[in-house]
Amino acid sequence: MHLYRSHTCGALSAADVGQTIRLSGWVHRKRDHGGVLFVDLRDHYGITQIVADSDSPALAVLESLRVESVVTIDGEVKARSAATVNPNLPTGEIEVFARAATVLSRAEELPLPVAGEQEYPEDIRLRYRFLDLRRETLHANIVKRTRIISDMRRRMEGVGFTEFSTPILTASSPEGARDFLVPSRIHAGKFYALPQAPQQYKQLLMVAGFDRYFQIAPCFRDEDPRADRLPGEFYQLDLEMSFVTQEEVWETMEPVLAGVFEAFADGRPVTPAGSFRRIPHAQAMLDYGSDKPDLRNPLIIRDVTSEFTSSGFGLFEKIVGTGGVVRLIPAPNTADKSRKFFDDMNEWARSEGHAGLGYVTRKGGVFGGPIAKNHGEDKMAALFDALGLGPDDGAFFAAGKEEQAAKLAGAARIRVGEQLDLIDKDRFELCWIVDFPFYEWDEDNKKVDFAHNPFSMPQGGMDALENQDPLTIKAYQYDLVCNGYEIASGSIRNQHPDLMVKAFELTGLSRQDVEERFGGLYRAFQYGAPPHGGMAAGVDRIVMLLCGAQNLREITLFPMNQRAEDLLMGAPSVPENKQLRELHLRVVEPPKAQ
Numbered sequence: 001m002h003l004y005r006s007h008t009c010g011a012l013s014a015a016d017v018g019q020t021i022r023l024s025g026w027v028h029r030k031r032d033h034g035g036v037l038f039v040d041l042r043d044h045y046g047i048t049q050i051v052a053d054s055d056s057p058a059l060a061v062l063e064s065l066r067v068e069s070v071v072t073i074d075g076e077v078k079a080r081s082a083a084t085v086n087p088n089l090p091t092g093e094i095e096v097f098a099r100a101a102t103v104l105s106r107a108e109e110l111p112l113p114v115a116g117e118q119e120y121p122e123d124i125r126l127r128y129r130f131l132d133l134r135r136e137t138l139h140a141n142i143v144k145r146t147r148i149i150s151d152m153r154r155r156m157e158g159v160g161f162t163e164f165s166t167p168i169l170t171a172s173s174p175e176g177a178r179d180f181l182v183p184s185r186i187h188a189g190k191f192y193a194l195p196q197a198p199q200q201y202k203q204l205l206m207v208a209g210f211d212r213y214f215q216i217a218p219c220f221r222d223e224d225p226r227a228d229r230l231p232g233e234f235y236q237l238d239l240e241m242s243f244v245t246q247e248e249v250w251e252t253m254e255p256v257l258a259g260v261f262e263a264f265a266d267g268r269p270v271t272p273a274g275s276f277r278r279i280p281h282a283q284a285m286l287d288y289g290s291d292k293p294d295l296r297n298p299l300i301i302r303d304v305t306s307e308f309t310s311s312g313f314g315l316f317e318k319i320v321g322t323g324g325v326v327r328l329i330p331a332p333n334t335a336d337k338s339r340k341f342f343d344d345m346n347e348w349a350r351s352e353g354h355a356g357l358g359y360v361t362r363k364g365g366v367f368g369g370p371i372a373k374n375h376g377e378d379k380m381a382a383l384f385d386a387l388g389l390g391p392d393d394g395a396f397f398a399a400g401k402e403e404q405a406a407k408l409a410g411a412a413r414i415r416v417g418e419q420l421d422l423i424d425k426d427r428f429e430l431c432w433i434v435d436f437p438f439y440e441w442d443e444d445n446k447k448v449d450f451a452h453n454p455f456s457m458p459q460g461g462m463d464a465l466e467n468q469d470p471l472t473i474k475a476y477q478y479d480l481v482c483n484g485y486e487i488a489s490g491s492i493r494n495q496h497p498d499l500m501v502k503a504f505e506l507t508g509l510s511r512q513d514v515e516e517r518f519g520g521l522y523r524a525f526q527y528g529a530p531p532h533g534g535m536a537a538g539v540d541r542i543v544m545l546l547c548g549a550q551n552l553r554e555i556t557l558f559p560m561n562q563r564a565e566d567l568l569m570g571a572p573s574v575p576e577n578k579q580l581r582e583l584h585l586r587v588v589e590p591p592k593a594q
Helices: 057-063 122-127 135-158 198-206 246-264 281-287 315-320 339-351 371-374 377-387 400-419 461-467 499-505 511-517 519-528 537-547 577-582
Strands: 020-032 037-043 046-053 069-077 094-105 181-183 191-193 212-221 231-240 277-280 324-333 358-363 366-368 394-400 430-436 440-441 445-450 475-484 485-492 532-538
Touching: 020 046, 020 057, 020 094, 020 277, 046 057, 046 069, 057 069, 057 094, 069 445, 135 212, 135 231, 135 246, 135 537, 181 324, 181 440, 198 212, 198 231, 198 519, 198 532, 231 246, 231 537, 246 537, 277 281, 281 400, 281 430, 315 324, 315 371, 315 394, 339 358, 339 394, 358 371, 366 371, 366 377, 371 377, 371 440, 400 511, 430 445, 445 577, 461 499, 475 532, 485 537, 499 511, 499 519, 511 519, 532 537
Parallel strands: 046 094, 277 430
Antiparallel strands: 020 037, 020 069, 037 046, 069 094, 181 191, 212 231, 231 532, 324 394, 358 366, 358 394, 430 475, 440 445, 475 485, 485 532
């Protein structure tokens, strides 16, 4: 017999009754029933119930152990009585009577419980992540993650992509975040950068003639903590294709990503490939107040600015008269809601930093609230009729400068949908957001800057760059959104060197700057570059959605905390002076707070 096990803890069934077997694993739970000890023995594959009584030499050994100790059990498989069968366990029809127990490793008192799913402080969970990873849900999430990534690879290879690995030590690239820099020992005063994304390398692969590339790529960004992204590093399904339009990228990738979702959705509906809606960015901002809308929410924001150009409600009339907008968020079937429901929404808006959220109530066709009173019953009724709102529907109003009003309306749409239980949380709704602005106005630096990916192709090409207001130029850029999360982003790339230079010149960079910063890509484009495009899908976010987790740390092996610290390994750490000297570095301490 094998030194440690003849079976795993998830393998035994009624067909094995009568066999002599050997199991090894962790003591998951212990239950003492007065001379009879029941132990749940756990390994990666499952749990088997072990029984030891006064006739078993294993009893004294097992009684002496704390939970999470590692043992080997020799014993006999027995059938459970009908009354004690556990239908929730694959091994629930049997138990193992322990003839012998060998201690492989004793556990000390645990800093956090492994059995059960109770909440526990995050700093303890991360410091003892090796224990946390033994917990059932987190362990299952990590296994599911590996299966999802394996499925992604299989599907990508199935549609003609080849996996390539791109460098980790590279040059700095403008991906919209700070680089992690790595000092060079050999080249004093110079630094490598960890890749924010393999953007330039994958484009160079297309120039090199490889046609269809992908990889599960690690990406590194020195960003401040965000709820929807892990600090430090994340993984993406990175891909690029030659001789394609953006429509062909979508048609290629919809079956791949829809297939991944369908394979791991546990029966929940998924938007089928070929049916992903394609929503222009401007329309998304108008209808949903967001460029990553949750389409499970049926509420549509309406622009009602023209209704308040001349209104008895002076506040809105003043806002509109000074260039502002008014957006309406429907609140269907709220006639039975108390005034407190509407007032609480207003208070919530203020707590989020907004001036407030106006509202109108309606019950049996009768309007309530100061907006309706001052705007006029007839005007309000005509507005509701035009928007298709019913006699028992209320509405909220976000007013102000367009960007502020859109942001408030978008957040209010989500909150109203949640408060009224309008969101079907048991399905995955996917869509493309397309036609992103190529440029945006940088208020801090008072200049035009790239709104998204600087390597994208502007719609209209050189003519648009030379003759169009930069802030009106659209790009062949697109995001894939699922249930309110951006899960992928991509574009058709700009492969013309002169067009590339012109695009950067509008942001204040010269041809020389472009040659210095992006010399590899710039030179490559002068030697025959095919039209190409691609995207990158966030592996972590996709796994989080499919696992039903609320936090990216629940689907990641060894994440950092929100202060970008690895509490388990003690990173970042203070280097030795010898290391600093070898790297030609000196640490400058930040000024102490007064």
